[in-house]
Each structure stands twice: as structure tokens, then as C-alpha cells.
């Protein structure tokens with residue numbers, strides 16, 4: 108697939124609208140290869156990852172963008188992450204899930220979607236929240252853009268076990284377009300028109316058509332500049348240091364009990380399935396003055 112695992116940026120030459128298009132193949136399959144997700148869960152995770160890459164396409168600094176959904180329903184947690192270098196990973200935790208016909212709201216039993224942006228080297232991070240009121244993840248995220256970022260956006264997402272794809276259109280503020288000017292009314296009309304055209308794209312087209320053909324099929328009457336794609340790859344951020352921090356937070360007593368029971372402590376990364384081993388000496392080192400460092404935040 109020549110177009111797989113690429114994030115494309117594009118812009119309308121004559122309108123204050125920009126966009127991103129992404130299709131994930133190998134990187135998506137690597138994300139789920141160690142998991143046996145039921146189809147509704149893998150589709151949702153695929154859509155979330157595509158959305159995450161599209162959103163990370165606008166990151167202006169070194170860091171990471173995460174989409175996290177939590178709720179009391181059959182799917183308890185979904186986490187998708189993309190770095191500024193377009194390294195992706197994601198995971199979902201779930202119980203018994205209905206085979207089909209589920210909405211995002213019903214899969215999570217309501218719940219909330221959080222968008223978190225972390226900048227490398229900074230302790231504080233940005234977080235925006237939106238409650239899951241829509242049937243589809245894309246619509247929930249459109250709501251997020253409208254409310255949290257005041258950035259009118261149209262988002263289409265599609266996923267299947269071997270591929271996931273998405274297109275994001277965003278209206279950018281045009282210079283000199285105050286709300287009362289005739290230009291503003293024109294820009295409103297153009298944005299509505301582009302949104303209606305985008306809505307005609309089917310999931311099959313989004314997953315199958317080459318990037319240029321998607322734009323031509325949707326916006327044949329508009330001049331569009333399509334930029335070369337940036338590679339997206341699966342990359343887990345787990346490390347021995349991060350796992351050490353999590354083990355330290357369990358406490359020495361708990362770890363000594365595990366050592367007595369099993370001989371060593373094994374931690375398996377939820378994202379990449381990599382196993383990290385700690386024997387009695389390693390565990391002692393975790394709690395020595397030299398090895399003690401503050402535990403990192405979040406999942407390893």
C-alpha cells in the first residue's frame with residue numbers, strides 16, 4: 108500500500124480551510140497485534156488513533172497528544188497517543204461487548220473524552236474534556252473542537268482490523284474577516300458547502316481511495332494544495348525507568364511477596380506486549396537511595 112502510514116496536510120487555496128488526511132496500515136496492525144479486541148472495540152480504537160494522528164498534525168512543539176475515554180460501560184478505558192514525530196500507540200480495556208449496533212455512548216456507558224497535550228520538558232499540560240453524547244466518535248470530537256478550541260471542524264473516521272483512516276477539515280480565522288463583513292458571510296457559506304461535500308464520503312471510500320482521489324472526489328471545484336505525506340509508525344514509549352517508577356509505587360512489601368511467590372517480577376507492557384523482568388537484586392535497587400527517583404505520571 109503506497110499510501111499507508113502517512114499523514115497528509117492539505118489546504119484550500121482560496122478558502123480559509125485546512126485539513127489533514129491519514130491512513131494507517133502497518134502501524135495500526137502493530138498496535139493491535141498482541142490484543143484480541145472484539146470488533147466494536149478495535150474499530151473504536153482504530154478511529155481514535157486516526158483522530159489522534161490528525162490532531163497531532165497541528166502540534167507546533169515536541170510533545171504528545173492523547174485521546175482518552177473512560178466510562179462505566181462495557182469498554183472501561185480507551186487510550187490513543189501520537190507524538191510530534193508521529194509515533195503512535197493505543198490500548199483499550201473492556202469486558203463483555205455487544206457484537207454490533209453500539210454507539211460510543213453505550214459502549215462506554217456515557218463517560219467522558221479527554222484530549223491531553225503534553226509538551227516535552229514541561230510538567231503542566233493542556234487538557235480539554237467533552238462528554239460522550241453522540242453516537243459516533245467523530246461527532247464527539249467535532250463537539251470538542253467547537254467547545255474547547257472554538258475551532259469549527261469536520262471529522263470523518265473509519266476503521267477495520269487491517270486499516271484505519273480519517274480526514275479532518277478545520278476552518279481557520281481569515282485575516283480581515285470580521286463577523287459583520289460580507290467576506291464573513293461568504294466564508295460561512297464556503298465552510299457549510301465544504302462540510303456538506305465532506306459528509307458524502309463513505310467509509311469504504313475513506314479506507315480505499317488514494318488521498319488525491321478522495322480530495323478530487325469531494326472538492327473537484329476547489330483548488331487544493333496537497334503536501335507530501337509524513338510517515339506514521341507504531342512506537343511504544345515504555346522503558347525500564349518508567350516501569351521502575353510504577354513498581355516503586357507498589358511498595359517494597361508487595362514486590363518482595365511477588366519475588367517469594369514467583370522468583371522474579373515481570374511487568375508486561377499493555378501497549379507493545381514487551382516483558383520487563385526484575386529479579387531480587389533489581390527490586391532491592393529500586394528502593395535503594397541511588398535508584399530512587401520520582402515516579403512518572405500515567406501509564407508506562
Ligand SMILES: [Zn+2]
Pocket residue numbers: 343344345376377378379380381
Ligand atoms: Zn511498551
